[in-house]
Amino acid sequence: MVAWLVWNKRAELAGATARASWLGVPILLVCCAAWIIARGVGVLVLEQAAAVGALAALALTVLGPDVSRRLAFPIGFLFFAVPFGRALVPVLVEITADFATLALQWSGVPVYRTHAQIIIPGGGSRLRGPAAG
Numbered sequence: 001m002v003a004w005l006v007w008n009k010r011a012e013l014a015g016a017t018a019r020a021s022w023l024g025v026p027i028l029l030v031c032c033a034a035w036i037i038a039r040g041v042g043v044l045v046l047e048q049a050a051a052v053g054a055l056a057a058l059a060l061t062v063l064g065p066d067v068s069r070r071l072a073f074p075i076g077f078l079f080f081a082v083p084f085g086r087a088l089v090p091v092l093v094e095i096t097a098d099f100a101t102l103a104l105q106w107s108g109v110p111v112y113r114t115h116a117q118i119i120i121p122g123g124g125s126r127l128r129g130p131a132a133g
Contacts, residue, residue: 005074016067024060024068031057048082 006013031054038046056075060068068075097116104111104120112119 002074002078005077006071009070009074012070013067016070017064018067019064020062021060021064023065024057024062028054028057028061045082045084045087049079049084052078052082 031050035047035050035054038044038050055078056068059071059075063071093116097113097118100118101111101113104118109120
């Protein structure tokens with residue numbers, strides 16, 4: 001996807017001036033240090049985010065600010081390749097349970113909630129199955 005985004009900007013990039021810059025070197029060093037620390041600690045998400053940041057800093061260093069500015073969206077899109085969503089799952093489950101509980105209460109349905117488990121009364125306790133006769 002990123003290659004396609006860069007390909008779409010080929011006309012705009014043709015007019016850009018590629019000139020190496022020292023601006024990206026400190027960012028590259030910070031990203032490399034973060035990658036080494038994350039690798040040592042075993043935090044894969046930070047390791048991957050640092051690698052993508054290092055690629056962005058490398059583009060700034062090698063291609064310069066003019067080209068990097070024009071490639072900001074494709075390079076920024078690379079950060080979506082980092083699977084950071086797993087850490088958000090518990091928060092999203094809580095938000096969903098909060099919303100569902102609130103919607104049930106607003107609609108007048110009695111509800112009991114324990115963490116993410118939502119329990120509503122059966123309501124059909126007098127109904128019997130076809131075998132009960």
